[in-house]
Amino acid sequence: MTSLYLCYQSITEPLTQTQVIAYLEGLTKAGYGMVLLTFEPHTLSRQEAATHRERLAKKGITWYWLPYHKRPTAPATAWDIASGIALGLRLIRRHGVRLLHARGHVPGVMALALKRLTGARFLFDIRGYMAEEYVDAGSWPADGLLFRVTKRAERALVAAADGCVVLTRPALNMLAEWYPVQSQGKPVERIPTCVDLRRIDAPLRREPGLAPERGAPVMVYVGKLGGWYMSEEMCAFAAAAVEVEPTLRWHVYTQSDPVLLRPHVAAYGLDQRTTIGRVAPEDLGRELAKASASLSFIRPSLSKRASSPTKVGEYLAAGLPVVSNSGIGDVDELLTRSDAAGGKPVGALVREFSAGAYRSAAARLRTLMDDPTAPARCRAVAEAELDLERVGWARYRRLYARLAG
Numbered sequence: 001m002t003s004l005y006l007c008y009q010s011i012t013e014p015l016t017q018t019q020v021i022a023y024l025e026g027l028t029k030a031g032y033g034m035v036l037l038t039f040e041p042h043t044l045s046r047q048e049a050a051t052h053r054e055r056l057a058k059k060g061i062t063w064y065w066l067p068y069h070k071r072p073t074a075p076a077t078a079w080d081i082a083s084g085i086a087l088g089l090r091l092i093r094r095h096g097v098r099l100l101h102a103r104g105h106v107p108g109v110m111a112l113a114l115k116r117l118t119g120a121r122f123l124f125d126i127r128g129y130m131a132e133e134y135v136d137a138g139s140w141p142a143d144g145l146l147f148r149v150t151k152r153a154e155r156a157l158v159a160a161a162d163g164c165v166v167l168t169r170p171a172l173n174m175l176a177e178w179y180p181v182q183s184q185g186k187p188v189e190r191i192p193t194c195v196d197l198r199r200i201d202a203p204l205r206r207e208p209g210l211a212p213e214r215g216a217p218v219m220v221y222v223g224k225l226g227g228w229y230m231s232e233e234m235c236a237f238a239a240a241a242v243e244v245e246p247t248l249r250w251h252v253y254t255q256s257d258p259v260l261l262r263p264h265v266a267a268y269g270l271d272q273r274t275t276i277g278r279v280a281p282e283d284l285g286r287e288l289a290k291a292s293a294s295l296s297f298i299r300p301s302l303s304k305r306a307s308s309p310t311k312v313g314e315y316l317a318a319g320l321p322v323v324s325n326s327g328i329g330d331v332d333e334l335l336t337r338s339d340a341a342g343g344k345p346v347g348a349l350v351r352e353f354s355a356g357a358y359r360s361a362a363a364r365l366r367t368l369m370d371d372p373t374a375p376a377r378c379r380a381v382a383e384a385e386l387d388l389e390r391v392g393w394a395r396y397r398r399l400y401a402r403l404a405g
Contacts, residue, residue, distance in 0.1 A: 001400070003027070003033065004092060005020070006100065007103045008039050008106045010042075011065065019310070027397065035062045035095050036062070039084075040067060067080075092114065097118075097120055098404075100120050102124055104126070104130070115160060121162040124158065124163070124164045125164075126167075126171065128171075131146075131147045134147070134150075135147060155182060163403050164183065167308040169190060170306060171305065172190050174305070174306065187402045187403070190395075191395045194392035197383065199284070203378070217247065217249070221234060221254075222294075225261050235261070235270060238270055239358075241362040241366075251275045253278060254276065255278065293322075305329060307329045315378075317378075321378060323349075326350065340377075346381050349361065
């Protein structure tokens with residue numbers, strides 16, 4: 001069976017590399033034909049396109065792209081949907097596509113039209129609940145026109161889909177609660193944001209000299225700043241952690257403008273112990289191996305219950321105990337109750353953003369950093385719950401097999 005994967009983001013985005021191409025590679029290894037369509041915000045030169053196309057062809061993926069239009073928002077998105085449908089029709093005929101795999105709601109609309117035009121099957125890879133995300137971000141009013149239209153489209157997509165993918169257990173529950181009739185009897189897989197463990201070495205097999213020196217622990221943060229990612233609150237926690245462990249240093253690796261963090265770093269007196277920089281994806285594992293602990297604060301909301309943070313899996317794969325706020329996807333269960341860790345914690349949850357909660361979590365983190373068995377437990381949770389091959393590839397293959405029948 002050949003699948004057309006519709007992805008409304010750029011081939012150059014890190015998530016496309018780690019959460020699209022990585023999964024498609026697993027499907028091609030299982031014998032499925034994969035055609036990938038992305039939308040590019042910047043025109044690619046002939047050489048750039050050729051380089052991407054050749055690299056993907058080596059993984060068994062045939063790649064096409066269309067321009068992404070940003071403004072004016074609604075007409076631009078409508079144009080992109082129409083362009084995607086037009087090219088999709090040609091690709092279905094050219095490659096004998098039998099399955100339309102849509103990553104998110106906008107590609108889902110393309111896939112719905114293509115299903116009706118061609119009869120191909122449709123896999124709705126939900127990723128997150130779009131209307132709730134825009135409301136929680138403050139972009140749309142709750143129950144406003146755009147919210148209602150998006151929820152109506154979402155209902156139609158779930159009804160038309162031959163199968164669905166969600167990221168978390170709460171998202172699975174939302175699907176069943178909101179769309180009991182539309183989802184009934186359909187194959188649905190929970191596939192979290194998985195990690196390629198080949199990129200991040202196990203903590204017990206690190207190169208000599210990489211493990212953090214005792215007495216100089218490093219807490220690491222990897223990811224964006226601002227918006228959903230709580231820069232000031234992370235600094236407040238780091239200050240509390242320094243009270244518990246005075247030698248602690250904080251390394252921040254971000255693609256965001258450091259100006260979003262630096263004023264808070266100064267306000268909390270962390271200037272002399274905080275390093276802000278960037279790290280290439282291929283070097284991430286090596287940098288994580290130098291750390292002792294990790295941090296992930298994401299603004300909690302209804303939509304974030306359906307979210308699976310990439311960074312948490314990367315931290316655990318590197319053997320790092322994680323401090324996270326509660327209420328984000330499956331993180332609470334991963335850090336405190338995972339069977340893979342024998343029921344022992346591999347992190348500390350912050351249940352409210354207060355000085356007392358920060359000090360309590362910092363003390364629990366200090367205990368985990370002193371526990372010589374904690375790195376192996378962290379890695380075991382990543383292997384059991386978030387491994388690209390054993391979890392991601394296996395569950396996508398199982399779903400594809402059902403849809404190919």
